Amino acid sequence: MKTVRSDFEILKKTINNQPLTYLDTAAxxxxxxxxxxxxxxxYLKDNANVHRGVYTLSEQATQAYEDARTKVGHFLNAPSARNIVFTRSTTESLNWLAQSFGPGQVEAGDEILLTYLEHHSNIVPWQVLAQKTGAKLKYVGLTEDGQVDLVDFADQLTTKTKIVSFAHVSNVLGTLAPVKKMVAMAHEVGARVIVDGAQAVxxxxxxxxxxxxxxxAFSGHKVYGPTGIGVLYGRTxxxxxxxxxxxxxxxxxKVGLESSTFQPAxxxxEAGTPNIAGxxxxxxxxxxxxxxxxxxxSDYETDLMEETVTKLLAIPGLTLYGPQNGHDRYGVAAFNLAGVHPHDVATILDQEGVEVRAGHHCAQPLMAYLGLPATVRVSLGVYNNSADIDRLCAGLHQVREYFAND
Ligand SMILES: Cc1ncc(COP(=O)(O)O)c(C=O)c1O
Structure with missing residues (x-):
């Protein structure tokens, strides 16, 4: 892991004459x-459209595209590459499910169960489906430290629950959902389970x-891949x-004048030319x-997260949301500094080259549930190290000093 940083050219960049400290991998x-x-x-050697030509270059491009599907299948341990649909993003995967899977699955009076941890992209598509079908949206509450409350989950699951959709890892609290337990409980009542893996993979x-x-569902760009490519895994x-x-x-x-038949899944x-390069x-x-x-x-990031949490909690006036330890968090730590707006924290950190996110993190229902208008969020990737966390903490001390003198 020590040599990883040299694989990321951008980390040599300076921001405001300071070394770039990138702490927004969750974005x-x-x-x-x-x-x-x-x-x-x-683009240099294989560029051609896929699935179309019988000529060699097109066959090579098709092979490369389908090899990528096989790699995703192995990565998720899917039964076959045919369980992997390429989409644009997690957002698109979830929208397609709400538009194409949802209507056959729910009708008026049925229930769609989400949790309060969800990103907007795992809320809004289901709201629209509920509005169109007359189904009811329900949200599972959280425990004190921001985990999915399994007691509430059990209470809210009924035979009317037809879809359960939730984040594998929260993009705000970094908590890990007990997926296996939740899936077993949901299947028990006959519901189908969708997991938003954007922050997990x-x-x-x-x-x-x-x-x-x-x-x-997950997005390529959050797992060191390019933007514009996402994945939807589904049961055959x-x-x-x-x-x-x-x-x-x-x-x-086959396309006729009045109707057409489609390829298998x-x-x-994947209508139209896909994002082959993506x-x-x-x-x-x-x-x-x-x-x-x-x-x-996973081990490296857990250690670094434990260090991050310990160092953050040592800063006076800092409130960390979610678990107060590093090993129950995956990649993300959201916090506030007493008396300082999160945007001010992020702006001052930026002056020091430390790039963090501030705001509602596309999780307004979660913010409302926690009673918070916004937070600062730091998130880790394979390239972060102790020096990054020290720069973050030094920056946070500067923020405190600045506002103390204000
Ligand atoms: C938990 C979660 N779900 C979904 C998304 C949406 O991902 P994308 O914008 O790549 O579609 C995000 C993005 O931050 C996320 O954190």
């Missing part, structure tokens, strides 16, 4: 040279078969039964993660 990760090289190599190994989820029979969300070229089998979901870049990012070793990444 998007930086990209290693290996990913940039894979994308460049595709970069931090811990994910095995969709072991978790027994029905669908799993569910993907086969689900309608495409978009129609056009590539996804069809996953191709029936998929290849994502494949390279997953190779990169596998080379580092997911267990090593």
């Amino acid at each position: 998007t990760s930086q990209k290693p040279n290996q990913v940039l090289a894979a994308i460049q190599n595709y 970069a931090h811990l190994p994910v095995d969709v078969q072991d978790l027994d989820v029905d669908f799993y 029979e569910l993907l086969e039964a689900m309608e495409p969300a978009q129609y056009g070229g590539e996804m069809i089998e 996953p191709w029936k979901f 998929a290849i870049g994502l494949g390279a990012a997953l190779d990169y993660m596998q080379e580092l070793g997911l267990a090593q990444v």
Whole structure:
């Protein structure tokens, strides 16, 4: 892990004449040279459209694109690459589920169960589905330290619950949902389970078969891959039964004047020219993660998170939200400094080259639940180290001094 930083060219950059200290990986990760090289190599050597030509270059591009699907399948331990649909992002994966899977799954009076931890992209699509179908949206509460409250979850699950959708890891509190337990409980009442893995895949190994989820979504750009490529994993029979969300070229089998037939899953979901370079870049990012070793990444980040939490809690006036220890958090720590607006904290840190997020983190219902208008959020990636955390804390001391003298 010590040599990882040299793979990320951008970390050599200075911001406001200070070394770049990037602590916003939860928003998007930086990209290693290996990913940039894979994308460049595709455009330099293999560029052609996929699934169309019978000529060699197109076959090579198709092979590279489908190899990327296989890599994603292995990464998630999916039964087959055919369980992997390429989308634009987690947001698109969840929207497609709400639009194409949802209507066949819920009707008036049925229930869709979310938790208070959700990102807007795992709330709004379900709100629209509920409004269109007359289904009811319900939210599971949290324990004191920001974990999904399993007692409340059990109480809220009924035979009317048809869809349960929740984040694997919270993008604000960094808490890990007990996915296996929740899936087993939801399946018991006949509900289908969708897991938003946007904040999980970069931090811990994910095995969709072991978790027994029905669908799993994530974004390439949060796992060291490029923007514009996302993943939707689905159980074979569910993907086969689900309608495409978009129609056009590539996804069809035969087109007549009045009607058409479609490719089998996953191709029936990928209308039009796909993000070929994005998929290849994502494949390279997953190779990169596998080379580092997911267990090593997870151990390294847990240690660094423990150090981060200890150092943050030593700062007077700092309130940390969620678990007060590092080992129950995955990649994320949200906090406030007494008497200072989070935007002011982030602006002053930026002067020191320390890049953190401030705001509601696309989780307004969670903020309301916690009674907070906003927080500062630091998030870790494989390239962060103790020096980054020391710069963060030195910056936070400066913020306190500045506001003490104000
Ligand atoms: C938990 C969670 N879900 C979904 C998303 C949406 O991801 P994207 O914007 O890549 O679609 C995010 C992004 O921050 C997230 O943290």
